Amino acid sequence: MIQFLFKGLMRDKSRSLIPIIVVALGVxxxxxxxxxxxxxxxxxxxxxxNFTTGHVKVMTRPYSENSSQLPNDxxxxxxxxxxxxxxxxxxxxxxxxxxxxxxxLDAPDSNGHTRSQGNVSGMGIRLLNSTEEITRMNLVPTxxxxxxxxxxxxxxxxDELCRKMKLKLGDKVTLISSGMYGDMAMxxxxxxxxxxxxxxxxxxxxxxxxxEDVRSALNMENASGEILGFFTNARYDxxxxxxxxxxxxxxxxxxxxxxxxxxxxxxxMNDMGFLVAYSENVQGIIVSIFIIAMAIxxxxxxxxxxxxxxxxxxxxxxIGESKHEVYLTIVAESLLIGIxxxxxxxIVGLLISWPMQTVGWDISSMMKDSNFLMPSVMRAHISxxxxxxxxxxxxxxTVIGAMLAGIGIYKRQTANLFKELEG
Amino acid sequence: MIVxxxxxxxxxxxxxxxxxxxxxxxxxxxxGEFTGLVGPSGSGKTTLLNIIGTLDxxxxxxxIVLSKSVGNLNPKEAAQLRKxxxxxxxxxxxxxxxxxxxxxxEFPLLLLKMSAGERKKRVLETLEWVGLTDKVKSRPSQxxxxxxxxxxxxxxxxxxxxxxxxxxxxxxxxxxNSHHILxxxxxxxxxxxxxxxxxxxxxxxxxxxxxxxxxxxxxVVADDSPLNPPKGDFKSEPSEGTFTNNTSLNSSPSGRLxxxx
Numbered sequence: 001m002i003q004f005l006f007k008g009l010m011r012d013k014s015r016s017l018i019p020i021i022v023v024a025l026g027v028x029x030x031x032x033x034x035x036x037x038x039x040x041x042x043x044x045x046x047x048x049x050n051f052t053t054g055h056v057k058v059m060t061r062p063y064s065e066n067s068s069q070l071p072n073d074x075x076x077x078x079x080x081x082x083x084x085x086x087x088x089x090x091x092x093x094x095x096x097x098x099x100x101x102x103x104x105l106d107a108p109d110s111n112g113h114t115r116s117q118g119n120v121s122g123m124g125i126r127l128l129n130s131t132e133e134i135t136r137m138n139l140v141p142t143x144x145x146x147x148x149x150x151x152x153x154x155x156x157x158x159d160e161l162c163r164k165m166k167l168k169l170g171d172k173v174t175l176i177s178s179g180m181y182g183d184m185a186m187x188x189x190x191x192x193x194x195x196x197x198x199x200x201x202x203x204x205x206x207x208x209x210x211x212e213d214v215r216s217a218l219n220m221e222n223a224s225g226e227i228l229g230f231f232t233n234a235r236y237d238x239x240x241x242x243x244x245x246x247x248x249x250x251x252x253x254x255x256x257x258x259x260x261x262x263x264x265x266x267x268x269m270n271d272m273g274f275l276v277a278y279s280e281n282v283q284g285i286i287v288s289i290f291i292i293a294m295a296i297x298x299x300x301x302x303x304x305x306x307x308x309x310x311x312x313x314x315x316x317x318x319i320g321e322s323k324h325e326v327y328l329t330i331v332a333e334s335l336l337i338g339i340x341x342x343x344x345x346x347i348v349g350l351l352i353s354w355p356m357q358t359v360g361w362d363i364s365s366m367m368k369d370s371n372f373l374m375p376s377v378m379r380a381h382i383s384x385x386x387x388x389x390x391x392x393x394x395x396x397x398t399v400i401g402a403m404l405a406g407i408g409i410y411k412r413q414t415a416n417l418f419k420e421l422e423g
Numbered sequence: 424m425i426v427x428x429x430x431x432x433x434x435x436x437x438x439x440x441x442x443x444x445x446x447x448x449x450x451x452x453x454x455g456e457f458t459g460l461v462g463p464s465g466s467g468k469t470t471l472l473n474i475i476g477t478l479d480x481x482x483x484x485x486x487i488v489l490s491k492s493v494g495n496l497n498p499k500e501a502a503q504l505r506k507x508x509x510x511x512x513x514x515x516x517x518x519x520x521x522x523x524x525x526x527x528x529e530f531p532l533l534l535l536k537m538s539a540g541e542r543k544k545r546v547l548e549t550l551e552w553v554g555l556t557d558k559v560k561s562r563p564s565q566x567x568x569x570x571x572x573x574x575x576x577x578x579x580x581x582x583x584x585x586x587x588x589x590x591x592x593x594x595x596x597x598x599x600n601s602h603h604i605l606x607x608x609x610x611x612x613x614x615x616x617x618x619x620x621x622x623x624x625x626x627x628x629x630x631x632x633x634x635x636x637x638x639x640x641x642x643v644v645a646d647d648s649p650l651n652p653p654k655g656d657f658k659s660e661p662s663e664g665t666f667t668n669n670t671s672l673n674s675s676p677s678g679r680l681x682x683x684x
Contacts, residue, residue: 001533001534004526004529004530004533007522007526008519008521008522011521011522012520012521311517312517312519314517315511315513315517315519317478317502317505318476318478318505318511319505319506319511319530319531319534319578320502320503320505320506320507320509320531320534321502321506321534322498322499322502323498324498324499325502
């Protein structure tokens, strides 16, 4: 019987084609939006993680409480041991020491007098003998001149600051800052390369040097302000991050050491909680919107189709089907429509999302003066969820639409449906 | 006795009051009748047909169809009775346009959960009765009005119902096709002993009827046989002489319906 009805459904294009197109369109949009928002929000989170927060960050308690001031006098000490311990305890993560600092960059002339000066926001990362941090922070495409430091004493700086200070590659500059013990720190660097991020916050005055040089400069032997942890799959997982932090912090909860380490997940830093929550709920939001919108459209389509089919329903009742059976077949038909429309929608949605994931949309020209730390290329992210998320609104909306439309069958007297036959 | 109508009253709500479509109708139909409910529009013939067909329920009184009280049947039981024992033929044929002739006729058998082999045998046999074996794969849109109504007859007859209810079956047909259809139904009635009850005001139909029940304003005003009114004997084949067109009944080669019956 079901096979018989489906045969009729497929032959009657007005009952199958239009609803399938509506469902497929809704599913295409759902799949594309899910992958795009997931990609864009995910990439924004990852950018922030890679540059500043990590997926989790280990700091001392007082550093954590004043982290916006980059208080290196409250930095972690004995980081080699701590990092080793973290690697053992959380093998699913990789760890990177970072030192963030502020200072003044002074460029001398040939006589040793100040030629130009500029404020810098500096970062000490592992640069020598390792490309891990260069890859993580995606620095290669941002290098506009020179090369990455290959020996101690070399540094990278923002191209904009470099030009403002009238520096050229190979010039020597002196970093003037405060050391870990409150002392005045001065250290000479050679400019080996310049960077351009397309993000005003970074391009204004960033300098990046190898962490060992920064330690030397700031008198921070075997110390660092922060140790950043990253999930090896390079995707932030809030639940796992929170679990890791909880597990780590439990070891120090009763510690009397006021400089005891504390682990903070990304969602608890830099007001990232909202973005993480949004990322986690965006799929539900999109799906809910499309279920409601499509159900309304399909409900109306079902009503119109149902009105047109009252004659058929009357005939089927006369032949011996009950209202309940007629209603169930309407729902079954809608289920088939939903499945076919969803399959088509998911396939087309993935085909549209795929180039958006691999090529992306370059929005760097729109972000020249942006203060947001987000990628300059918008990319979709096709995940396992992308493959099935379209089925939820696709099937639910058709079935809900058909169920609402089919209520008319029950409300109408059998004899009235029968009379439609003569209409 | 196949149908008994006892003091049947049917009222429809209109505004604050009621419109009484049937006013105390009493009738008995026996097995094998070829009977017409005849009357003008609004006389209550379709309402009576609907109640006999379990598509509507009495307001007062009772209708017993095949020993079952229509008023006491729940929707599921009523559907079961229609599925197994009743056939319907409509003025507008009401074939399902997306299905072939074969599929339209097959539909009632699907509800009876008959096997595919048995369904095929029954459908082809029934289409042979109505002379449409060459149209098995045609869609309704490819058929003439007369052919459509023959498909509708086949659909009503394919499950071998005991009672067929036909509401104005010739209203949309020309004279030749009307006679052809009526001859087909009369022959089915004669060969299969299927009871036919018509609602009609078509004179062509009346000429074929073995029994005429005249309705006016929801009441039975006459109940007789057309060729022997009102005291005459029941004549079983009144219509043979009324057919003036050359259209012939396209029956099985033997001239009898379905030797397998």
